[in-house]
Amino acid sequence: MKKTTLRILAAATALPLLMTGVSFAEDIDYGKFDGYTLRVKLIGGAQYEPLYAEIENWEKMTGAKVDVLSRKNHFELDREIKQDIAAGTLDWCVGSNHTSFAPQYGSIYIDLNGVIAPETLAEFQELALANSTVDGRLVQLPRHSDISNLYYKKSLYEDQANKDKFKEKHGYDLAPPETWVQFKDQAIFFANAPEFYGTQYVGKDEAITGRFYEMLVAEGGSLFDEDWNPTFNSEAGVRAVQWFKDLYDAKAVPAGVLNYLWDDTGLGFASGTVALNLDWAGWASFFNDPANSKVAGDIGLVRAPVGSGGKRSGWSGSHTFSITDTCDNKEAAASFVSFLTSHERQMIEARKGLLPTRGKVWDEAIAEFAAADNDFMVEVFETYSQSMAEDAFTPPLIAPWIEVSNELWPRLQAAILGEMTPQEALDQAAESAREVMEDAGYL
Amino acid sequence: MSRINKSIPFWRREQFTPFLLLMPAILILLLVVLLPLLFSLYTSFTGYRLIRPDSLYNWVGFRNYERIFTNANFWYAFGRTVLFLTIALNLEFLFGLGIALLINKITWGQRTLRTIMMFPMMFSPILVGYQFKFIFNDNIGILNNALQALGLSDGAIPWLVDKQLAMFSIIFAEVWMSTSIFAILLLAGLFAMPRDPLEAAKVDGCNPWQVFRHITLPFLMPFAFIAMTIRSLDVARAYDIVDVMTGGGPAGRTELLWTLIARVGYDNSRMGQANAMAYVSILLSIAFTYYFFRKLIAARRYMGGAD
Known part of the structure; x- marks a missing residue:
């Protein structure tokens, strides 16, 4: 012994x-x-x-x-x-x-x-x-990179009853979303608040600005024109904001989502109460570890969806x-x-x-x-390697980025909560962003 | 009347002695309070950005102040802070008074209870913020789970998102943490209260409400106003709890002056503008302090204790 x-x-x-x-x-x-x-x-x-x-x-x-x-x-x-x-x-x-x-x-x-x-x-x-x-x-010397792809709960997509009901409602087959519109359809379809949610998103700080930005690009819009005039209050911008708002109004995301940051969304998916989760690869091993996650062994992964502009989102x-x-x-x-x-x-x-x-x-x-x-x-x-090679783009690498972001995200929240229309919110943010860019000497 | 002897240097004359004795304190105050205040006042007239130290010399006159006066977000935050302050102070006063009166009645275990009552004050505001953020979380929070388990609610109540509920939640956290300050000061007032007027009132046939309304309460008011002055300065600076629980959001629904100022000063690095905001918001603290001091003097005069 x-x-x-x-x-x-x-x-x-x-x-x-x-x-x-x-x-x-x-x-x-x-x-x-x-x-x-x-x-x-x-x-x-x-x-x-x-x-x-x-x-x-x-x-x-x-x-x-x-x-x-x-x-x-x-x-x-x-x-x-x-x-x-x-x-x-x-x-x-x-x-x-x-x-x-x-x-x-x-x-x-x-x-x-x-x-x-x-x-x-x-x-x-x-x-x-x-x-x-x-x-x-x-x-700076890069340590590791960050881009988001879409995790989903596989069993939901294999369930025949789900497949039939979805086809009847939306007229196309239930498969992991390829576009942002399908993403929204499916998130609303799977949601059954407060027990189960279709998806969730980060709802404040630079986090939601980044999500908006990548959707804006996917929808064919841009943050600024080539002279640094803010241009995100475009139709593409409104479509992007509307996506967040529709999910919120349909209760397809938790009610407190506007207070969520990365840990909340990651832990939420791991808790097994969320169908779809757009997130970085840093969570992958956590999600698939039965000790931490209730969805271990039941996770599928596809590249981030394509917007109506024909481009995939790829904020990186x-x-x-x-x-x-x-x-x-x-x-x-x-x-x-x-x-x-x-x-x-x-x-x-x-x-x-x-x-x-x-x-x-x-x-x-x-x-x-x-x-x-x-x-x-x-x-x-393999999925992330492909998205890093083909979809990745950064926010504008300019000094006032965080300041512009701070003008944007409270307005995005206001639009999601219905305090103003998406167009009003983006117009206001664009006006404030213009002031920031003027002060920084870009305009 | 003191005699003035011209042969004695002025700083040795009797009427200067108090100033001389106070000089070290005055000098230290000048150094650690006035100097930084003057410096920050100066920066509020500059385009000082935290990440560009040379912008400290970029004089912009009243531009920062002009911007504040046309900035609706700032005035909303200002109004919200006044509302937050008014509700929190009144609730803390009422609860504090209730607790103090109850504890004053206890004859056994009073010391233990007094110590237990102080517990919330011993936590760091950041911890209190996290505690209530968890309690009020819509999905995994104790409160929603309890309400659902008891059948009182079938949905997830968005405590930290809804316009009214979000303010309620941060006021709740603030009141939970600081009511004991009122309770302890009012309890001290109750301990110091002479018994004679109370007994005389009883002999004269006053009922308990009349005794409380006309003797106990007026006697406690100076203590209450001291507590209110201290707390109004504290609450007007509220930052930690709000920052942790809601970050001033969503959509600025819980944005108070200091969450806004911290964002402008640190995240946006616009320290000049943040200092201008801070100077305007100090007016709020001065107004409340002035109001409570006047009330304090009036209350003491009513009791025949001050001129």
């Missing part, structure tokens, strides 16, 4: 050592920074943490220490960074960043061209690097790392961000469903899932 316990203990102790050995076996030389302490501010949250467990390996390889000054969600981190800029306390080196947020920070982050080796940069997807570039400067962006201009050891900082975005580290995130920004990691991750007979994750990666 005692011997067995000892053996287990010995094995348990050896395992991390072996694993460390594997990490050390990397070919890449991350340099030596003995005694140096690298100060960093990172985005926090369940899906971001597994990568941070790797930080101690970088510390072992380089002899440096990492002092994590903050680990917050991106909205809070954004406020903190703005305060640092105002107070002149940018006394840290590496910060988490995002393609949508980066343009507003001006020149606090350095251009990584020339700091990160060209052969390393060449391993990243071109589009991911292009989206990380602001005014010709590569101000990347979580990234940046290095401050005030950093006292840019070499160590560059080593750190290279390490966190390396092939091995991206594989760790890919296994959780986060979309890599290195081309090779995609292939290797799919091969690994296939070898483990994890058909669901193979399907997830």
Whole structure:
């Protein structure tokens, strides 16, 4: 008995050592920074943490220490960074960043061209690097990407009674939606509030602005014309807002949806009370894990629907790392961000469903899932790979984006709640957005 | 009348002594209160943006203030804050008074109850916000589930979305957290109350309502007004609970001054404009404080306690 316990203990102790050995076996030389302490501010949250467990390996390889000054969600981190800029306390080196947020920070982050080796940069997807570039400067190194596709509860679509009833009502066969109109039809069809909902959407902050934006594009509209005049109060814009409003009025989404953010929609789908869920790949393994999710084993996935403009929605962006201009050891900082975005580290995130920004990691991750007979994750990666290649587009990479978003989303909410018509709401938002763009010197 | 001796330097003269003794306090106040206030007042006349430190010198005159006066959202938020303040303060006063009167009657276990009563105040407003966000959640919230289980409702009531219910929910959270401030101050008033007038009233044949209305309540009013002054300043700054529960939304239905100011100042980085908003909203706090102080003096005069 005692011997067995000892053996287990010995094995348990050896395992991390072996694993460390594997990490050390990397070919890449991350340099030596003995005694140096690298100060960093990172985005926090369940899906971001597994990568941070790797930080101690970088510390072992380089002899440096990492002092994590903050680990917050991106909205809070954004406020903190703005305060640092105002107070002149940018006394840290590496910060988490995002393609949508980066343009507003001006020149606090350095251009990584020339700091990160060209052969390393060449391993990243071109589009991911292009989206990380602001005014010709590569101000961030992409960590993982984000785009949404449509998860659905498979059993609902296999049920013969559902198929018959749907065909009778709508005159076409029940199959996972290909267009936004079908998405709406089916969401309303499946809804039975308050026990079961057709779908749900994120209802506030930049989240709903982003959803509106991608639908606007899919409907054939645009946020701005080429001279930066707001043009989202178009017919396409009204159609996009009407989609949200119709679902809300039909009680196909929970009544509190305008207070929902990403966690609410993800957890809602996992609770088994929602038929369709447009979401990022970061949830995939969670959704299919019986310990967390009631829909595990019953999930289908299709690409995001097509709008009446003939285009698929594909609002996209990347979580990234940046290095401050005030950093006292840019070499160590560059080593750190290279390490966190390396092939091995991206594989760790890919296994959780986060979309890599290195081309090779995609292939290797799919091969690994296939070898483990994890058909669901193979399907997830193949679907997302296609949408990243064909559908992805970012919001305008301009400094006033968040400010324009803050003018838009309360008006979208007002239209959904029926306080004003979609046209009135968009006209008002366009007028305010024009003022923002004028102040920022775009008009 | 003090004699003025010309040989003594002015700062050693008797009438200057109080000022001299107060000087350290005055200096510290100037440094930590007045200076930042002046600085933020200055920035309200600039186009200061948090992410562009050089914009601190971009003087725009009254432009920020002009924008505020034509900004309907700001005035809606202003009006909503006044409404929020009025309802929350009155409810807190009524509940606080009730609790204080009840606890005052207890002869056994009063200390324990007083401590328990303080519990809501010990939580951080952010925690209180999350607690009520969960309680009022339309889908998984305790309240809707309880109502459905008891058969009192068959739908999901959108507590944090509906126009009236959303305001009700944040007022409920605010009142839950802070009623004990009123209760504790009014209880202190009850403890300090002399017994003679009460006994004299009883001898004169007053019924309990008359005793409460004409003796207890007037005696407690100065305490109530002190509590109201403190709380009005607190509630006018309400931010944490509202931000967590509704974020000022949806569609600005629960937008109060400080959720709006924080969004303009931090998310939009327009600190100059946010400071201008803050200065206009300070008028609200000054108005309430002035009103309550006048009431306080009147109440004390009524009791023969102040000039």
